[in-house]
Amino acid sequence: MKGQAGVILAPTTTNDVATIVQHCFEARVGVVPYGGGTGLVGGQVCESGPTPVILSLERMNSVRGLSLDDDVLTVDAGVLLADVRGAAQKAGRLFALSLASEGSCQIGGNLATNAGGIQVLRYGSARDLCLGVEAVMPDGSILNGLSRLHKDNTGYDLRDLLIGSEGTLGVITGASLRLVAPPKHSISAFVQVPDPTQAVALLGLCKDAIGDSIYAFELISGRGFEFLRETQAALRLPFALDPAWSVLIDAGGDDEIALSARIESVLAAAHQSGLVMDALISQSESQRDAFWQVRESIPEANRKIGSIYSHDISVPVGRIPEFIARADKALLGLAPFRINCFGHLGDGNLHYNVFPETGRARRDYDGLRDTIKETVYELVHELEGSISAEHGIGRLKTGDLNRYSDPTKIKAMRSIKAAIDPRGIMNPGAIFGSEPN
Amino acid sequence: MKGQAGVILAPTTTNDVATIVQHCFEARVGVVPYGGGTGLVGGQVCESGPTPVILSLERMNSVRGLSLDDDVLTVDAGVLLADVRGAAQKAGRLFALSLASEGSCQIGGNLATNAGGIQVLRYGSARDLCLGVEAVMPDGSILNGLSRLHKDNTGYDLRDLLIGSEGTLGVITGASLRLVAPPKHSISAFVQVPDPTQAVALLGLCKDAIGDSIYAFELISGRGFEFLRETQAALRLPFALDPAWSVLIDAGGDDEIALSARIESVLAAAHQSGLVMDALISQSESQRDAFWQVRESIPEANRKIGSIYSHDISVPVGRIPEFIARADKALLGLAPFRINCFGHLGDGNLHYNVFPETGRARRDYDGLRDTIKETVYELVHELEGSISAEHGIGRLKTGDLNRYSDPTKIKAMRSIKAAIDPRGIMNPGAIFGSEPN
Numbered sequence: 001m002k003g004q005a006g007v008i009l010a011p012t013t014t015n016d017v018a019t020i021v022q023h024c025f026e027a028r029v030g031v032v033p034y035g036g037g038t039g040l041v042g043g044q045v046c047e048s049g050p051t052p053v054i055l056s057l058e059r060m061n062s063v064r065g066l067s068l069d070d071d072v073l074t075v076d077a078g079v080l081l082a083d084v085r086g087a088a089q090k091a092g093r094l095f096a097l098s099l100a101s102e103g104s105c106q107i108g109g110n111l112a113t114n115a116g117g118i119q120v121l122r123y124g125s126a127r128d129l130c131l132g133v134e135a136v137m138p139d140g141s142i143l144n145g146l147s148r149l150h151k152d153n154t155g156y157d158l159r160d161l162l163i164g165s166e167g168t169l170g171v172i173t174g175a176s177l178r179l180v181a182p183p184k185h186s187i188s189a190f191v192q193v194p195d196p197t198q199a200v201a202l203l204g205l206c207k208d209a210i211g212d213s214i215y216a217f218e219l220i221s222g223r224g225f226e227f228l229r230e231t232q233a234a235l236r237l238p239f240a241l242d243p244a245w246s247v248l249i250d251a252g253g254d255d256e257i258a259l260s261a262r263i264e265s266v267l268a269a270a271h272q273s274g275l276v277m278d279a280l281i282s283q284s285e286s287q288r289d290a291f292w293q294v295r296e297s298i299p300e301a302n303r304k305i306g307s308i309y310s311h312d313i314s315v316p317v318g319r320i321p322e323f324i325a326r327a328d329k330a331l332l333g334l335a336p337f338r339i340n341c342f343g344h345l346g347d348g349n350l351h352y353n354v355f356p357e358t359g360r361a362r363r364d365y366d367g368l369r370d371t372i373k374e375t376v377y378e379l380v381h382e383l384e385g386s387i388s389a390e391h392g393i394g395r396l397k398t399g400d401l402n403r404y405s406d407p408t409k410i411k412a413m414r415s416i417k418a419a420i421d422p423r424g425i426m427n428p429g430a431i432f433g434s435e436p437n
Numbered sequence: 438m439k440g441q442a443g444v445i446l447a448p449t450t451t452n453d454v455a456t457i458v459q460h461c462f463e464a465r466v467g468v469v470p471y472g473g474g475t476g477l478v479g480g481q482v483c484e485s486g487p488t489p490v491i492l493s494l495e496r497m498n499s500v501r502g503l504s505l506d507d508d509v510l511t512v513d514a515g516v517l518l519a520d521v522r523g524a525a526q527k528a529g530r531l532f533a534l535s536l537a538s539e540g541s542c543q544i545g546g547n548l549a550t551n552a553g554g555i556q557v558l559r560y561g562s563a564r565d566l567c568l569g570v571e572a573v574m575p576d577g578s579i580l581n582g583l584s585r586l587h588k589d590n591t592g593y594d595l596r597d598l599l600i601g602s603e604g605t606l607g608v609i610t611g612a613s614l615r616l617v618a619p620p621k622h623s624i625s626a627f628v629q630v631p632d633p634t635q636a637v638a639l640l641g642l643c644k645d646a647i648g649d650s651i652y653a654f655e656l657i658s659g660r661g662f663e664f665l666r667e668t669q670a671a672l673r674l675p676f677a678l679d680p681a682w683s684v685l686i687d688a689g690g691d692d693e694i695a696l697s698a699r700i701e702s703v704l705a706a707a708h709q710s711g712l713v714m715d716a717l718i719s720q721s722e723s724q725r726d727a728f729w730q731v732r733e734s735i736p737e738a739n740r741k742i743g744s745i746y747s748h749d750i751s752v753p754v755g756r757i758p759e760f761i762a763r764a765d766k767a768l769l770g771l772a773p774f775r776i777n778c779f780g781h782l783g784d785g786n787l788h789y790n791v792f793p794e795t796g797r798a799r800r801d802y803d804g805l806r807d808t809i810k811e812t813v814y815e816l817v818h819e820l821e822g823s824i825s826a827e828h829g830i831g832r833l834k835t836g837d838l839n840r841y842s843d844p845t846k847i848k849a850m851r852s853i854k855a856a857i858d859p860r861g862i863m864n865p866g867a868i869f870g871s872e873p874n
Binding site: 067068069070071092113114116120121124125127128137141142143144145147148149150151152153154155156157158160161163164165169180181182183200203204207208210211212213252253254255258262314315316317318344347348349384385386387388389390391392393397401404405406407408409410411412413415416418419420431 | 507848
């Protein structure tokens with residue numbers, strides 16, 4: 001997406017952010033907070049309207065403190081996710097937000113968008129991993145919420161309101177993050193399944209057998225392997241013949257042998273009952289890394305192929321097979337697209353991405369783009385799902401939000417936006433479109 | 438606390454709640470939602486002002502549905518917590534909110550107050566256990582938020598705003614609750630420690646050794662045992678000589694023998710280094726139950742003794758020993774109180790309750806009550822803690838909230854209250870006192 005050039009400011013302290021926002025408030029100038037720029041829905045760029053100030057958090061990149069007693073790491077908003085994870089690891093702890101873009105995305109942006117990722121099944125999204133935020137509110141006042149407390153029931157949950165508000169209610173300048181003790185051992189299994197229905201059944205079996213030990217449960221389609229072979233020929237793929245459907249499971253625990261035995265046992269039972277065709281269990285940390293490199297290379301392969309439309313949807317887990325079957329059927333009735341459907345099956349979150357047939361380009365399908373999106377979103381809506389599971393609304397989905405949301409929810413959101421940001425200066429255009437109030 | 442008698446309505450459907458609230462909105466009559474009535478800060482009673490309608494949720498007590506694929510139980514707000522837990526257990530799952538009052542409190546009240554309890558260390562508070570709420574907003578419109586989705590980033594987090602808002606932004610009428618696979622085995626250890634400093638050190642040791650397996654870590658003082666002996670003579674206590682300080686640890690896992698070995702090993706190491714004086718490890722489920730009955734009988738013993746003032750505070754975990762030492766010293770300088778300090782050490786949450794010396798009554802200390810409270814709260818504030826860790830603000834702590842909160846937070850809360858409930862009819866007096874806007 002093309003961004004509009006505006007003044008870019010990169011303050012180094014919360015007080016400087018407050019001064020900038022206060023001036024913008026007085027002059028009624030928009031403020032667009034900018035983190036790592038890795039968002040996928042245009043939340044960090046401004047297309048139209050009066051030129052806003054771009055507020056980059058990149059120079060606010062210090063780890064402020066660590067409290068091992070509380071399992072809390074306090075950081076500036078501009079710290080890279082990879083650096084947050086590194087600081088936790090150095091302390092023998094895990095910061096459990098895991099995204100492919102960790103080397104360039106910033107924790108402030110992760111929180112502003114309530115980022116998800118690989119281990120939501122076990123640890124939750126960004127919101128679940130944050131104990132408190134410091135933020136500059138739209139009038140330039142500072143919300144001092146950097147709590148190390150795990151329990152604090154004094155008034156409304158402003159933290160969770162700011163998290164996921166995509167910069168429309170204030171600028172997150174710092175955060176106190178919840179760390180956990182990492183499992184002592186992790187084992188992954190790459191499992192061929194006949195189809196998504198069996199994948200969901202396998203998830204149920206795993207939850208019953210090793211529920212507390214499952215950290216991730218990812219669905220990968222044959223199209224994903226095909227794209228990897230087309231774009232990243234050097235990547236080592238796990239199976240000689242790429243399976244039409246597979247799942248990548250991550251499990252963790254304190255006893256390696258017991259954990260491994262339990263995984264083997266549940267996969268053997270699943271094989272017996274026809275849920276599983278073949279399975280590889282990681283025998284070393286490097287094999288586990290290789291499994292996950294396959295999964296984490298899929299977004300890059302998608303970018304190289306170039307999607308016509310990418311959807312980040314969730315539906316109730318039991319409805320995933322129906323969603324895939326019906327969406328495939330409807331879209332393939334329009335044109336022989338190549339569809340790469342993959343994602344976080346354990347959370348009910350799929351990335352359902354639609355690509356040109358081989359030899360054609362995305363622009364050949366410009367006329368179909370809206371039809372594709374509407375076909376998918378209507379189905380998601382019918383199945384009681386979400387049109388944005390983890391990427392947020394940004395500027396790309398504002399119309400869709402209005403169309404598919406509960407009217408009472410939209411009304412309450414608009415009331416809150418008007419109350420907290422009466423001049424509409426915070427990230428104008430995001431979430432609400434050009435008419436926030 | 439004495440409540441004011443008003444009209445009590447007990448509707449059976451969400452639509453009936455909506456109709457009632459809409460009429461109240463039009464007539465500008467207050468609405469006080471009422472769950473199980475077990476709250477400790479007067480959130481559910483109304484002392485003064487125009488007679489409000491008391492809206493009891495007790496007749497909305499149906500389990501609406503269960504989705505095992507999603508690990509979600511959907512219930513009416515008036516279902517008893519014990520019944521929620523029972524329905525989850527019947528399905529082979531755990532609803533991980535665990536409170537002594539589960540037999541009388543209702544899930545709607547648990548959510549409205551963001552209840553905590555015993556297993557917050559592992560599973561979080563009520564907010565962390567809820568995927569979505571249905572609520573009637575102050576104008577009588579219905580927020581349809583009963584999502585089964587584990588990921589949904591479409592707009593502001595109204596769920597978490599309503600949770601913990603103590604009925605001041607709307608009436609929660611239903612909830613979709615997150616279930617988990619329970620650990621296959623649970624083991625508890627009752628451990629004598631020299632003092633709170635060693636208890637915190639033991640917590641650190643346990644987190645390093647079996648971090649992922651710790652479900653609860655509770656501090657119990659000698660005064661707690663003394664009160665139990667005074668009021669519940671039939672209760673079997675674990676040690677022949679009551680320890681001045683002890684902790685009750687709950688751990689869970691899929692392998693009983695491995696788990697037991699790890700607990701023994703960490704306690705042996707702690708004993709070696711002087712952190713632990715003696716320890717009992719539960720050898721059966723009934724022994725584990727007996728351990729927990731001791732812990733869960735303490736609130737009842739406190740009620741029978743009759744506190745002068747009860748505090749529900751949290752501080753950063755590492756500051757707990759300093760808090761206890763300084764608070765004890767300051768209060769015992771006022772009078773020879775009996776102080777029963779106990780609670781959720783793992784979360785930094787203590788119930789620090791102050792009782793008359795033996796042979797005297799609480800009314801003998803009426804003149805000291807404000808001094809006691811202020812002494813404790815000033816110390817909590819200095820140590821960057823919270824004056825209400827899990828009980829909320831209700832009507833008893835409205836002044837304290839204003840005194841100890843960040844002014845930017847209070848301003849934002851008042852803006853939100855005015856935006857969502859412009860006529861101020863929802864639970865008038867709670868959180869904000871008599872002047873909400």
